[in-house]
Amino acid sequence: xxxxxxxxxxxxxxxxxxxxxxxxxxxxxxxxxxxxxxxxxxxxxxxxxxxxxxxxxxxxxxxxxxxxxxxxxxxxxxxxxxxxxxxxxxxxxxxxxxxxxxxxxxxxxxxxxxxxxxxxxxxxxxxxxxxxxxxxxxxxxxxxxxxxxxxxxxxxxxxxxxxxxxxxxxxxxxxxxxxxxxxxxxxxxxxxxxxxxxxxxxxxxxxxxxxxxxxxxxxx
Amino acid sequence: xxxxxxxxxxxxxxxxxxxxxxxxxxxxxxxxxxxxxxxxxxxxxxxxxxxxxxxxxxxxxxxxxxxxxxxxxxxxxxxxxxxxxxxxxxxxxxxxxxxxxxxxxxxxxxxxxxxxxxxxxxxxxxxxxxxx
Numbered sequence: 001x002x003x004x005x006x007x008x009x010x011x012x013x014x015x016x017x018x019x020x021x022x023x024x025x026x027x028x029x030x031x032x033x034x035x036x037x038x039x040x041x042x043x044x045x046x047x048x049x050x051x052x053x054x055x056x057x058x059x060x061x062x063x064x065x066x067x068x069x070x071x072x073x074x075x076x077x078x079x080x081x082x083x084x085x086x087x088x089x090x091x092x093x094x095x096x097x098x099x100x101x102x103x104x105x106x107x108x109x110x111x112x113x114x115x116x117x118x119x120x121x122x123x124x125x126x127x128x129x130x131x132x133x134x135x136x137x138x139x140x141x142x143x144x145x146x147x148x149x150x151x152x153x154x155x156x157x158x159x160x161x162x163x164x165x166x167x168x169x170x171x172x173x174x175x176x177x178x179x180x181x182x183x184x185x186x187x188x189x190x191x192x193x194x195x196x197x198x199x200x201x202x203x204x205x206x207x208x209x210x211x212x213x214x215x216x217x218x219x220x
Numbered sequence: 221x222x223x224x225x226x227x228x229x230x231x232x233x234x235x236x237x238x239x240x241x242x243x244x245x246x247x248x249x250x251x252x253x254x255x256x257x258x259x260x261x262x263x264x265x266x267x268x269x270x271x272x273x274x275x276x277x278x279x280x281x282x283x284x285x286x287x288x289x290x291x292x293x294x295x296x297x298x299x300x301x302x303x304x305x306x307x308x309x310x311x312x313x314x315x316x317x318x319x320x321x322x323x324x325x326x327x328x329x330x331x332x333x334x335x336x337x338x339x340x341x342x343x344x345x346x347x348x349x350x351x352x
Contacts, residue, residue: 053297055323077273077297080304081324089327103275107301110308 001025004066004092006052006082007073008035011098011119015072016043027061052082055089063090072098080104083113115143135214139202148207149177152217156197159219166191169216171209178202224249224286224312226272226302227293231318233258235290240265247281250293272302278310288314296320303333 001024005012008030019026020043029052030036039047050057052071063069069086071079076099083095096115099105108116129137140149154160160168165176179193180186180200187193189201195217205213221244225232228250236248237260246265249272250256256267270277272291283289289306291299296319303317317335319325325337 053324054321055327075297077295077301080301081297084331085324085327088331101273104273107305107309111304 001067002062002065003027003068003070004029004061004063004086006069006071006079007098008032008039008047009072009074011072013039015070016046020046029057029061053078053085055085058082058085058090063092066090066092068092068094068096070096074100076100076104080108080111080113083108084111087112109143135218136210141207142204146206147204149202149204150210150213152201152203152214154195154197154199154201154217158195158197158217160195160217161197163195164191165189165193165195168195169212171205171212171216174203174205174209174213176201176203221245221287222282222285223247223288223290224278224281224283224306226250226289226291226299228255228258228267229292229294230258232290232292235292236265237263247286249277249281273298273305275305275309278305283310283312286310286312288312288316290316290318292318296324300324300328300333303335307333 008028028047036047036049069092079097086092099118137151289312291302306312307315
């Protein structure tokens with residue numbers, strides 16, 4: 001696939017490396033001549049020095065034949081405009097934008113960006129995961145289906161400990177898809193699986209039922 | 221009318237002054253308080269320190285009840301994003317966007333934004349002077 005990345009900072013650099021390793025054709029558009037040169041000397045001629053919000057630059061980059069367009073600059077407004085140009089002027093089928101301000105995610109959605117990644121939210125989630133009392137951790141948003149994948153670690157003393165899955169008041173449409181126990185292989189829970197303390201449970205739920213899931217597994 | 225102007229540079233401040241003199245209720249939003257020096261001493265509107273892409277600042281500026289939103293900061297992309305927020309999130313009835321880059325302006329006009337390019341307008345005016 002031909003993938004264009006706008007922004008050759010640290011995130012752009014590592015993304016380029018990962019996508020090249022997977023065998024994709026990658027082009028990084030970077031405003032700063034120095035950063036652009038670093039990428040070129042490291043990975044071969046894969047960086048174009050220019051402004052990813054300028055039509056001329058996007059034309060030079062061959063945006064019209066790109067399969068995916070990803071913006072990872074540090075400015076939300078630049079990421080938005082570059083994605084909108086790619087989508088509406090060059091008909092790129094898939095646009096993905098980094099969002100710094102978590103409030104902007106819904107704006108980007110509404111304005112037709114296919115996928116957003118809020119780096120601030122991701123970091124927050126990971127830090128919360130390291131705190132002893134984290135109830136629920138987001139692993140993945142399945143945005144187009146309105147679902148999310150979450151992880152819950154069952155603290156000792158939770159109401160669900162010692163009970164079978166079928167006895168739990170789980171929210172409608174939620175699926176407990178995996179249980180990970182210490183020193184055992186992950187298993188797919190059945191209706192008769194008994195929950196134990198310290199179980200790590202991976203569940204697929206609708207975002208609005210997060211609180212119901214939490215109270216079904218841990219009590220109030 | 222209730223007007224919000226984002227960006228208190230030369231243009232923003234002058235527009236605010238003119239509309240204020242005409243009796244409109246004007247709020248000027250800028251993320252640097254130093255910019256408000258452009259406003260005259262007898263300006264009766266509101267000068268609000270805040271970021272035009274931030275929902276909290278926009279609400280403070282009264283965007284939910286605004287009749288017109290105008291973005292005239294130095295950044296084309298910032299103006300574009302703020303205007304799209306005003307139009308599509310807050311449903312402000314009239315939104316006007318300054319976009320220096322004529323090509324970017326053309327695209328956003330096709331996307332339904334009311335946008336002006338000072339570059340094109342001023343070049344045209346200069347050309348007419350030359351041709352005279």
